[in-house]
Ligand SMILES: Nc1ncnc2c1ncn2[C@@H]1O[C@H](COP(=O)(O)OP(=O)(O)OP(=O)(O)O)[C@@H](O)[C@H]1O
């Protein structure tokens with residue numbers, strides 16, 4: 001919210017402040033120019049006025065002094081000085097500006113002194129008096145006395161043609177100066193008024209201008225502000241803002257606004273599409289999850305069925321097998337013990353039959369055992385694949401495992417008349433594993449070696465290499481062709497080789513070995529050259 | 544006092560096989576008792592107190608494991624030797640049979656000679 005206000009302010013206030021600044025600047029310069037010209041005018045006016053007034057005063061003074069001088073000359077000629085004194089005194093009293101009149105001869109003896117009567121008949125010794133006495137033509141003397149400025153008109157008085165003395169008329173300049181000062185003040189007042197009015201007008205202009213600028217800037221910035229808010233809204237996935245924008249103007253802002261509305265409409269549309277899509281996706285995921293759960297429970301069911309099936313199969317096959325094999329042995333026993341002793345072996349035919357029966361029974365037994373082994377293998381691998389095997393993991397000695405395996409294999413290696421050589425490194429480290437299962441691996445490898453070898457010893461070797469114990473079963477038998485070396489570890493895979501009669505199996509032995517070894521975190525492989533022998537090795541990590 | 548062997552199996556031919564395999568003992572005066580289900584077996588054990596029970600593990604109804612634990616617990620007969628036979632040789636089965644108190648376990652198929660040997664050993668007889 002704060003930010004929004006800030007933006008509003010920033011746009012509007014920028015406009016307003018610049019506009020108002022411009023107005024104020026304009027007004028200030030205008031009023032400065034105005035005031036200064038006015039001031040100049042006034043000053044000029046004042047100076048002309050002053051000179052005018054002064055000239056006026058001078059004219060008046062001259063006239064008066066001339067008149068009074070003629071009067072005085074006449075008075076002196078007729079020896080009626082008292083009349084002259086009266087006239088002069090009257091003139092002084094009547095004229096506000098005329099502050100004194102002095103009549104003195106050239107020896108500065110005052111005959112008339114209006115301002116200081118006590119000085120009449122006395123000799124005047126002030127500076128002005130000396131000055132006046134020294135003049136031979138009419139002059140005007142301006143001087144200061146006791147803080148007052150005087151304009152003295154000095155006119156020579158003649159008796160006949162002889163200069164007699166001077167009439168001095170002193171006009172005080174103070175009233176004039178006063179008037180000038182008053183005028184100056186008036187003028188100042190005037191200019192002050194102008195300034196005040198200027199300020200008032202400026203304020204009026206500023207406020208009116210400000211309001212106008214405010215309105216204009218609002219007009220200008222409002223669409224921008226609402227655009228800004230809409231953009232902000234967009235970023236928070238709120239599309240309703242753009243609908244509130246009303247395009248009023250056709251300027252760039254208006255164009256921008258309509259472009260924006262178009263864009264947000266499209267965005268809204270695609271967002272909606274996206275939402276729909278994700279909704280359907282969610283739905284689909286949900287469905288799939290359900291299906292998966294379903295499938296999983298089905299799988300679990302199947303898994304259970306598989307386990308049940310395995311135990312049923314093992315029971316249902318083993319029981320009849322047990323019966324067949326059991327009865328074969330009983331038959332064999334009974335024949336050996338009861339029947340054959342009674343048979344007349346001297347008769348050729350009977351003899352032959354007896355030996356054939358013995359052989360047949362032997363085959364039944366052998367094949368029965370093979371069937372049992374096969375079923376055991378199938379069950380083993382099925383269980384391992386279904387992870388239904390209980391592993392008894394413990395620390396084991398490798399030589400122990402090999403020893404126990406050889407106990408089992410010795411019987412049939414003797415049968416094939418092959419020697420098995422043990423080559424176990426001393427001080428082999430222990431491995432972690434299931435001893436029965438590992439024993440089975442060794443048995444399977446050795447039985448294969450014995451099965452697929454005509455001659456020469458089978459070597460069972462164990463070595464520690466790096467952090468692994470490697471157990472190898474090496475033979476000099478038929479070997480495995482390179483192309484088949486991977487395949488033979490698959491279930492039911494038997495590859496062609498030179499031996500025909502000897503080989504009897506189902507192709508499960510190595511697959512079982514692989515399952516067991518890999519469950520121990522190990523690996524199993526074969527190195528072999530066809531026709532020369534094989535080296536089956538499995539590696540287990542040291543405990 | 545003659546010795547008694549109780550054979551328990553739901554399979555008629557298996558009963559016959561075991562009976563024939565153990566014929567020699569019969570000839571020597573051992574009494575062969577044969578039943579075909581679990582509940583009959585328990586009854587027979589209670590009534591006849593045999594020396595050896597050859598017990599099939601998988602039977603419908605009361606199975607071999609149930610029979611075994613009943614003999615050990617409810618009948619409290621510690622002396623009777625119980626030899627269990629099962630087609631399922633998984634370790635878990637062997638363990639289970641041990642847990643219910645059997646003395647021996649053999650997987651089918653078995654060699655009749657083995658059974659004969661084992662029985663002779665248990666009954667301390669010479670064949
Ligand atoms: N030591 C060996 N020398 C030559 N070929 C071998 C050797 N060991 C295995 N093979 C080949 O690999 C195949 C698969 O062996 P595997 O042990 O899996 O099955 P099998 O021995 O045929 O049957 P069984 O399931 O009885 O073990 C054999 O059929 C044979 O062709």
Ligand SMILES: [Mg+2]
Pocket residue numbers: 444447448505508509510
């Ligand atoms: Mg094999």
